[in-house]
Amino acid sequence: VATVSRVLNNQPKVSKRTREAVHAAMKRLGYTPNAVARSLSRSRTDTIGVIFRQIASGFYADVMCGIEMECRARGLHMLITTSDRSAPQRLYDCDQMGEARVDGVIVLDSTMDRETISRVRSFGRPLVMIQNRCGEASASTVSTADEQGAYLALKHLLSLGYRRLLLISGPPAAEDSSLRIKGCQRALAEFQVSEEEAAMIIGHYSSQEALASFREYRARRGLPRAIFAFNDDMALAVMKELRGTGVGVPEEVAVVGFDGLDAADFMGLTTVRIPMMEMGKQAVGILAERMADPDRNAAHIILPCELIVRGSSGRGHVQP
Amino acid sequence: VATVSRVLNNQPKVSKRTREAVHAAMKRLGYTPNAVARSLSRSRTDTIGVIFRQIASGFYADVMCGIEMECRARGLHMLITTSDRSAPQRLYDCDQMGEARVDGVIVLDSTMDRETISRVRSFGRPLVMIQNRCGEASASTVSTADEQGAYLALKHLLSLGYRRLLLISGPPAAEDSSLRIKGCQRALAEFQVSEEEAAMIIGHYSSQEALASFREYRARRGLPRAIFAFNDDMALAVMKELRGTGVGVPEEVAVVGFDGLDAADFMGLTTVRIPMMEMGKQAVGILAERMADPDRNAAHIILPCELIVRGSSGRGHVQP
C-alpha cells in the first residue's frame, strides 16, 4: 500500500522494477486513486472555493473562465457558489464551503457584506478578493485601475463637448464604484466643469435597478446629454430604453459603459474594457502561492483597463 | 465522538440533554464538521461534477445558473470543468473529476466525443446529459424540443414569404443540430419549398466559424434573403457582419437565431427561446434521484421552447 502510494506520487525512492509492476497492476485492475482519502490524510483538498455574486452575467462568467483555466493549469479543483442570495442563505452556503475544507477562497462580489467575509475568513484559509477588498487588510486583491478607467471614460465624453452628464453608479459601499466616482471627479476638475453638470443616480450594478432609477430621473429632470454607467449591463439597458422610446443614441444622448462585455461590442457601446479573464487567472495565481506558503504577505494586483470607443458616444456635441 | 456524530446528523436516539450539551460545546470550541472525513466514511461526497463545453457563453452560463440553484436547494456541491480543450487534456480533466469521487455527473456539451463520455461512464456514477445523449442509452437526458423549435423558426420565415434561405447549423455530430435540421425539412415540406431553396453551411455553434463559413458562402453565392442560425451567437455574429457591410437587417436579409440569450433581446434578434435555467434545474433533479436510487431507470425530459419574434426577421418579403 505504501509503495503504491509512493509510485502514485512519483517519489524517488522506488526501484524501477516495482514501479513498473505497480503501474501494470493499476492498469489491470482499473484502479483509480481516491482523492477524498488523500485529502483527509494530507489535510489538503487541492480545491479552491469561488464565491461569485452571480453566474449568468457576462462579467462574472468571463472572470470565472479565467479562474477555471488557471485552476486546470495548476491541478486545482474549483467549488463554486453564488452570493446573490438572502443573508442567512449566503452564510449557510459559505459554511458548507468551509466544511468542504477548501484550501483557499476567491470572492468576486464587490457588494459583499462584512459578515459573510468574516465567515469566510474563519475558514483560516488564504483569501483573494477580486474588485473589492471589503476592508480586509490581510486578504490579497486583484482589481483593475478603476479610477483611471472612469477618468478616461468621462474625459472622453467631456472632450467631445458633452455637458449635462448623468453618472449611473454601483452600490455606495462597493469599492470599485467609489474609485470610479473619484475618477469622474478628477475628469470634471480637469475640465473645470462643476459637479452640478454631472448628476448621479445609483444603479447598484443592476440593469433593472439602473433602469428604474433612470426612468425616475428622466421623469423629474429630463434627458441628460451623455450617460456614463459604471457597468455595461446598466449602460446597455439604458441605451435600449432610450432607443425604445425614440431617443437617438448617440445623436441625442451619448452612452458609455464599463466592463467590456461581448454584448457591448455587439451593440456598439463605448466602454472601458477590464481584462476579465486575466483577473481570474491572476487571482488563482496569487491564491495558489499563498496556499503553498501561508506566511507570504498579501499581494495586490491592479490590472490596466482601456477605453474602447465605439458608436454610442458619438462624434461629439455640436457646440452652439 | 459517536454521539457528536449522531447529533450532527439529527439522529433520533439522542437525549435532549446530551444534544444540548454537544451543541454548546460545538459553539464554544468553534467546531466545524469535516466534510472530507464524512465523505470518506460514507463513500459519498454530496458533490456533482459538471462538464461544460465552455463557461463564458450566455447559454452555458444560464444553464449553469439553474444547476447551481438546484444544487444549493438540495445541499449538493458542484465541481466544474470545461470540455472545450484538446482531447488528452479533456480526458485528464475528467479523470481528475473521477478521482474526486463525485456522486454524479452532468454533461453539457452537444459536441462531446464518445471517448470522453465513456471515460465519464467509467466513474460508475449516474450521468445526465443536457442537449445530447451521445448515444448513451443508459444516461438520463434533458433537452428541448429542438425539432419543433426549428420548425417554428423556419415556418416563420417561410410564411413571411422569404425564399433563398440559408441555414447555419451546428456540428454534424451534434444531436440537437440534427434535430433542428429535421425541423427545417418539415417546414420546407409543409410549404412545398424545395430543399434547394435552403442552402446550409456548418457553423459548429461558433460565432467565429460561422462567420468564416458565411463570408465564404457570400463570396461564392451572394446574399440569401433570410438566415436561420442554430444558435444566437452565430446569428448575432452574422447580423453584425451584415450591418457592418452596409446590408440592412431585416430589409435585405432577415435573421433568426436559437437559444434566447439576453444579447438576442438587446439586439432585437428573433429567436427560439430555450428554458435554459430550467434545463439546469431539471438535470440536477433527475441526477439527484438517481444518486439516491441507482436502480432507477434513466429519465428523459424534453422541455418546450418558444419562438420569440423580434425585429430582425422583419415584416416579410414584398412579393413581386
Added chain:
DNA sequence: CTGAAAGCGCTTACAG
C-alpha cells in the same frame, strides 16, 4: 441512550 471499536483509503515517519 451512550461509548468503544473498526473501517473508509490514503500518507508518512519508522524499522528493517
Added chain:
DNA sequence: CTGAAAGCGCTTACAG
C-alpha cells in the same frame, strides 16, 4: 528500497 503501523476525522454496527 519496501512494508507494517499509526493517523487523518468521520460513520456505523455492536455492546452495554
